[in-house]
Amino acid sequence: MSDRPIFIVACPRSGTTLLQLMLHAHPRIAIPPETRILVQAYLKRRRFGDLRNPERRREMAQWVTGGHRTQFGDLGIDKHEFIERAVAGPGSLGSVVGLVYKMFGEQHGKPRWGDKRPPYIKHMDALIAMFPDCQIIHIVRDGRDCVSSLKEMPWFKEDIYQAVNRWCEAIDFGRKCGLGPDSYYEMRYEDLTADPELELKKLCAFLGEEFHPAMTEPSKVADTIPSHKSWHENTRGEVTTARQGTWATRLEPWEISLCETVMGERLTAYGYELSGAPKAERKHVAQYEKTAAYWKRRYRKRAVTEWFNRFREAGPVAAQLTDGQRELSGLGS
Structure with a gap:
C-alpha cells in the first residue's frame, strides 16, 4: 500500500477544506487543518544549517x-515528543518537517499523511524538493466564485485586482508545473460537490487507494478544524452545490466584466461558461495588469534566489520518512 504524502493546492476559496475533510475521512489518510510550517521552513532552511547535525x-x-x-x-501533537523524535530522526529538512504530519497521522491511526494550503500552488517546487514522492491535488473552482468569496473573507485585505490575480496565477502555476499524471491531479469543485462519490472514486484511483463511503460525509470529521476559523463553517454541514454560480449576485457588473475579460480563456478551458458581460473598461484591465506584473516580478526574483540556494544547500533537503523517499535517497525501503 502507498505511503506517499498528499498535498492539496488551489486558489484560496476553491474548496480545499472540503476536500481536506473528505480525504481525512478515509481510514488510511490523515490531512490536518491548515498549517504554516512547510513553505516557511523551506524558505528559512539556510538559517538552520546542516540538519545532519542533531543540534x-x-x-x-x-x-x-x-x-x-x-x-x-492546532494539530494536537505533543511538543516535546516531536522535538525528541526530530532530533533522533533522519538528518534532512523534509524529514523534520514531514514528521509533523507523520505524527498527526499516527495519532489518528493512519499511515498516509499530507497537508493542505492553497498557496502551495505557488510553491510546488518546495513540495517536490522536500517530498519527491508526493502526490499533488489541484482543486479548481469557477474563478468568479473564488473572487466573490475572497472579497467576503475577514483575512483578505486586498482589492479585487489581487483576488482576480490569485485565481489566474493558480491556474497558470498548475498548467506549467511539469509533473506527470502519477504525481499531479486536477479536479473541479463543481464536479466534486455535484457528485462526490464519482469524483472521489476517480481521486482514489489516482492516489492508489480504495474508495470509502465515509469520504462523502466530511462534516463528520469537521471537528478537526479549529473553531476560530469561522470562514470554514459551511464544511460542518452537508455537501451542497448551493454556492455554485452565486458570483452573479455577489459581484458588481464591472467586476463580472473584469473577471470574464481577464479570466475568459482560462474559464472556458475548464468548462465554465461566460455570461456575455461587456468587455471590461481599459482602466480596470490596466490596474489588473499592473497587479499581475508586480507579482510576476516577485516570482522571478524568488526563482533566481532559489536557483542560487540550491547550489548552496547546507545539507540534505529531501525527506527520508516513506518507502519511496528512502529509495530515492539511496537508503532502500
Missing part, C-alpha cells in the same frame, strides 16, 4: 513548535 535538528524543531504562526498547536 541543528533540535533548533529547527523548536522553531516549528515555538510560534503561533506555524499553527503547530
Whole structure:
C-alpha cells in the first residue's frame, strides 16, 4: 500500500477544506487543518544549517513548535515528543518537517499523511524538493466564485485586482508545473460537490487507494478544524452545490466584466461558461495588469534566489520518512 504524502493546492476559496475533510475521512489518510510550517521552513532552511547535525535538528524543531504562526498547536501533537523524535530522526529538512504530519497521522491511526494550503500552488517546487514522492491535488473552482468569496473573507485585505490575480496565477502555476499524471491531479469543485462519490472514486484511483463511503460525509470529521476559523463553517454541514454560480449576485457588473475579460480563456478551458458581460473598461484591465506584473516580478526574483540556494544547500533537503523517499535517497525501503 502507498505511503506517499498528499498535498492539496488551489486558489484560496476553491474548496480545499472540503476536500481536506473528505480525504481525512478515509481510514488510511490523515490531512490536518491548515498549517504554516512547510513553505516557511523551506524558505528559512539556510538559517538552520546542516540538519545532519542533531543540534541543528533540535533548533529547527523548536522553531516549528515555538510560534503561533506555524499553527503547530492546532494539530494536537505533543511538543516535546516531536522535538525528541526530530532530533533522533533522519538528518534532512523534509524529514523534520514531514514528521509533523507523520505524527498527526499516527495519532489518528493512519499511515498516509499530507497537508493542505492553497498557496502551495505557488510553491510546488518546495513540495517536490522536500517530498519527491508526493502526490499533488489541484482543486479548481469557477474563478468568479473564488473572487466573490475572497472579497467576503475577514483575512483578505486586498482589492479585487489581487483576488482576480490569485485565481489566474493558480491556474497558470498548475498548467506549467511539469509533473506527470502519477504525481499531479486536477479536479473541479463543481464536479466534486455535484457528485462526490464519482469524483472521489476517480481521486482514489489516482492516489492508489480504495474508495470509502465515509469520504462523502466530511462534516463528520469537521471537528478537526479549529473553531476560530469561522470562514470554514459551511464544511460542518452537508455537501451542497448551493454556492455554485452565486458570483452573479455577489459581484458588481464591472467586476463580472473584469473577471470574464481577464479570466475568459482560462474559464472556458475548464468548462465554465461566460455570461456575455461587456468587455471590461481599459482602466480596470490596466490596474489588473499592473497587479499581475508586480507579482510576476516577485516570482522571478524568488526563482533566481532559489536557483542560487540550491547550489548552496547546507545539507540534505529531501525527506527520508516513506518507502519511496528512502529509495530515492539511496537508503532502500
